[in-house]
Amino acid sequence: MTDTTVFGLCAAAAVGLGLYGLITNPQPLRKIVAFNLLGSGVFLLFGVVGRRGAAAGFGNDPVPQALVITGIVVAFAATALAIALLLRLFQTAGSATLRDGAPTNTGIDPTGD
């Protein structure tokens, strides 16, 4: 089993776990963490792809590295935005649930998860 295969399988596992977490976890914060895991899987895949370019005599294919850096910046921005929204939601509603029909801006929701 070569390095790229191992890393490829790790990437696949991270993507799978991330997707699972995003779909099944009801709490927004966990969803955000799961999104980051999913994103890491994809970035690792980019790394694997870049490593495969090394067969042509390069140390590493630089294009996927450039793409990964951009991708990480985008994912970081997304996480920051999501956290900011979540914080504001918690401050305004007193709970951080995504459920429809949860009490709106009227006081604190004791049942919120």
Add this chain to the structure above:
Amino acid sequence: MLHPATALDAVTTPGAFLLVLSIVIPVAGILLAFAVGGRHIERIASAIMLLGVAVAAAIFVTQQHSDGPLVYLLGAWAPPLGVALRADGLSAVMMMATAVVISAVGIFAGADFRPGAAQSREPTTFWVLLLAIWGALNTVFLGGDLFTLYVALELVTFAAVPLVSLDGRAETLRAALRYLLFALVGSVLYLLGTTLLYGRYGTLDVVLLSHQIRAEPVTLIAAASMTTGLLAKTALFPLHLWLPPAHAGAPAAASAILSGLVVKGSFFIMVRLWFQVMPGLPGFAATQLLAALGAAAILFGSVVALRQERLKLLIAYSTLAQIGYLFLMFPLALNASGQIESGGALAGGLLQAISHATAKAAMFMAAGSIYSVLGQDRLEGLSGVGRILPMSVLAFAFGGVALMGIQPGGAYIAKELLLQAATETEQWWWAVVLQTGGILTTAYVLLVLAHALAPAAKQIALDGAAPRIQEAAALALALCSLLLGLVPWQLYLSIQHGMPSNLFGLAALSKSLLTIVGGAIAAMLLGHWRGPLAHLPLWKTLAVVIDPIRRAGERLEGIDDILRQWSAAGISLLVLALAFGASMLIAS
């Protein structure tokens, strides 16, 4: 004209600096807003809008007079090493439509988001986000490689999400967070596909990739995951959990942008992907599946729209239905050899997108004026509003007529082009869906108009005022949408058999009449509107027929509630990805 998979462009074409300008100008506006900021924000935004419209018009004209797409190579590096911006007929038309809608919304918002000393940061935020969406959408329309498109798509989302929660209420914050999280799933799936494609072919440039792409397992996985991701961002049924609360909760100007333009961004990338990058890959089964989702969106969106009690939610569900319309073109564009071909069907789909963008933005703006005057937007409370706000109600009516597919609206031409393609490719079932969709659209538009034009039972307490300029902006945009059908589109889009002629012939008029009558019946059957017939004794005897239909409507609404649960949407996402992969595998 659209040129799929042309020879590789090694040089920047003359006049292509306009493409850079169209992206740089909104971004410069944002930077200026932060630097100068505060009280001048509205003036900066207006100046940027004038410039932006001028650039979009210049691109439109230059593109039409050039032989192929306009190409700008960034830093003069040619793909695969560099990144290209390309403007073909599709991009030019979409950019022009975007510029028009943004300007109209800008005029509308001028009255709502006037920066004042005592006010919050809301106006500044709104204008900055508006310009950001514009710049990002222009990047979506011009991006020449799949990764640039990914970044542009994310920029659109990042600018659109805060627009939802501009007023900072818990309800809208929740809607914004739902929107952001689901959109992020979609974009990561898109990025996953991009990675796989780069790993296999070593390039992400649209033109280069279209030459190399073959039906292999890794390509099919990439295609399926990118398609599903884009559908999640476009909110195609059943991946629409975020759309109704987000679009209905936002301030009117923001809803107009979100419903009119933002969902078109990911739709446009979908068109690029299926029509230009991999026209031979999807094949019959995948296109049928896509259009079937579109048909389901039309049915669910329209029926649930008919059952809404609030005007803005009704319009939001109508967007859901109209998004479904956009996906009907894919099977109709399939030629005999299983290739997706850019022809009449694509032109029809694009026209549908443009007429929806203009009409829906106008309808949301009209609803915003109504809301600010009445202080609420319940359908029951709309009676008499036709007297108070005739211009807004007229704008809503014009926008609605444009959506129904009645001449001379752009949607009429779109429907005719799609029907033509359905006849040519012998897929009569999509023609049925198109006609039914027109009838259902008519139903909810009539439902609103019937309430708005009814005489007021008692004196209406006015909650606020709608500035005349707001109403005028909505009306102008609605008129724009209504007159789209009179534009000679064959000059700008590739339409083989020419435009449908004789807009006002007897056959065309009788077809429209049929749509209106059908719509009125559907509104009475499914909506909360009884109409003048409800007092007749005949109505009671008809109850045997009506009640089951109404119960079916209720059931559809119940299913919609279930599908909008996060877990149901997640499972649909996975199932769709698998289904697209499998159906593409069959095709290859």
